[in-house]
Amino acid sequence: MNLKELSKRLNLSQTTVSRALNGYPEVNEATRKRVTEAARKYRYRPNVRARTLATGKSMSIGHIIPMSKQNELVNMVFSDFIAGAGLVYAEHGYNMTLTIVKDDDELEAYRAFAERGAVDGVIVQAPTRNDRRISFLADLDIPFIVHGRASQISAPYGWLDVNNKRAIETATKHLIALGHDRIALLNGLETLDFAIRRREGYLAALDAAGILEDASLMRSDDMSEPNGYEAAMDLLAQETPPTAFVASSMLLALGVKRAIEDRDLEMGRDVSVICFDDDISYLPNAGDTPLFTALRSPVRAAGARCASLLMERIIAPDAPLPNELWEAELVHGTSTGPGPNA
Amino acid sequence: MNLKELSKRLNLSQTTVSRALNGYPEVNEATRKRVTEAARKYRYRPNVRARTLATGKSMSIGHIIPMSKQNELVNMVFSDFIAGAGLVYAEHGYNMTLTIVKDDDELEAYRAFAERGAVDGVIVQAPTRNDRRISFLADLDIPFIVHGRASQISAPYGWLDVNNKRAIETATKHLIALGHDRIALLNGLETLDFAIRRREGYLAALDAAGILEDASLMRSDDMSEPNGYEAAMDLLAQETPPTAFVASSMLLALGVKRAIEDRDLEMGRDVSVICFDDDISYLPNAGDTPLFTALRSPVRAAGARCASLLMERIIAPDAPLPNELWEAELVHGTSTGPGPNA
């Protein structure tokens, strides 16, 4: 059943039927009722392809997930992020167009989205320092919101970020206050902006305490459990192993925990661990006393908020660009305890 | 730059330009070259909305992710599944339309996809015993593939499933062979078909060994780490605690592991754990000797295969419905050891 048939059945023009259904004021309430009832009766549903062509809006938001050949892992954070975003889209009548691309094709995928009119806006995730996507999208003139920031980009753009530097600075200071001074950093890939900021936070805390940085205590890799394990095993095997770890994700921290146990040590007593916690729904660091002492910032909420900001940008493209910096919250778990200087 | 402008620039009709670009044979190679070059030069990209309207195909596959109010967790398996599927879609020029819906709106979301022509096919995940979506989609006459099966549905439909019963039967038999007879089952929600099959496998193995089933040893809940922990803590506190666990996911197994350690026991020595392993990329149970003894079946590969099957169905809707049953592979890890009867 399409509009033509429906309007024929009703002895009305397509115009009137369309307007009745879309809530335009210039239609008699009696006929509107007649139309909506007929629409229900005949199960009329406007064809979305025709509608998007006519309106010029695709009512869809693009998310592009790059998948590298080296690190085949799709960020686990991602699924919670889109869960948050997706619900907001739905509330606004939008849906989400997801594209998984090999790394090299990434920019091209954004361009395809924009120039072919496939989506009305996009979300950029995990920006690098000087992320090419940002100016690229600005040139394409498509609304977008960055989850994170690209510190080397000066031109304004809309973003929502966690204060990664302060979060990790707080984490590190917490360990220092507990009496640790050999503190390892297991960071994410430092091509990513957030990882760089986290390192800065780590270094700032050491510096404030007069602790010299030690390159051998800093690692940077994909934030998977095995990588956390490997790095921790390696570090714990040093002559003077670290007494504490700052991990950039809960998965890394789980790897560290496994390494600690493998060496017959106890987490929270022999070795302290603090991590950044994205508050993933199926891997929660929860309870009255959570497993890990952590800096928590829920990624699902961030997804929802990014979606809202994007919706607003689409509605009002000339409004000032939103910039939001969220603070992570320190939660006390069982993974930290007094260090050698306590 | 749209088709009209481009063809004007080239002094050709829209027909010819369109055909040249879409590789139709009835166009002179010389003009085709001229057209493709001009298209590149002017960065012409066909508008996807207009194209989908004209062709009647949306070139998009729908995935619907329900999010319950009770258990707010988005299945973790899901993100690896779509990573596999997404790449296959891309190869075929399709992309993925994702909708996150509250539970109640789920069927309606499928209907919207189908009747509004938003997608050319859908994937159904995590079917229940008598999943309403299957007949619903069959009625809507839209190509679909089910990841899993709905055992109470007799009408044919396309599916790809893991032999869940045999996998868990093998797992349980493995534990029995090791000398265990008090074996707990931590299952997923038994509204889901795969969970029911897994329980059947568990019971079949017990039965074959003449072990009486014990309802107090069987749990069923969301497959999250905390649920695994809670269930295991509870079970290990019984007068005669189980000496082995069959866990329906690696997250549950991780929870079990934590519980075992909390009770100062050692996994693989005091208590054995075997799990179903979806081989999630960022939470791998890998290495020469993986942490968990497990029945492994990679979910990303399943996603890719489901996508392929769906592409085939779209191309040839009258071909026989594909049904594929995959066997899980037993991998030996450190989490199992001899039981009391060894």
Added chain:
DNA sequence: CACATTTTTCAAAGCGCTTTGAAAATCCGC
């Protein structure tokens, strides 16, 4: 009741492509 206003409905154009059916151009053999 005639006229101006407002409300309601309509026919037709347009969104940017693909595709049909026909016309124009080219080619071929004799």
Added chain:
DNA sequence: GCGGATTTTCAAAGCGCTTTGAAAAATGTG
């Protein structure tokens, strides 16, 4: 160099909606 076959190009219709600008109907006013 001519008629027929073939290759190449084209104008126009159509996909199913929304939206514009105008007409028709209803309402109000003096």
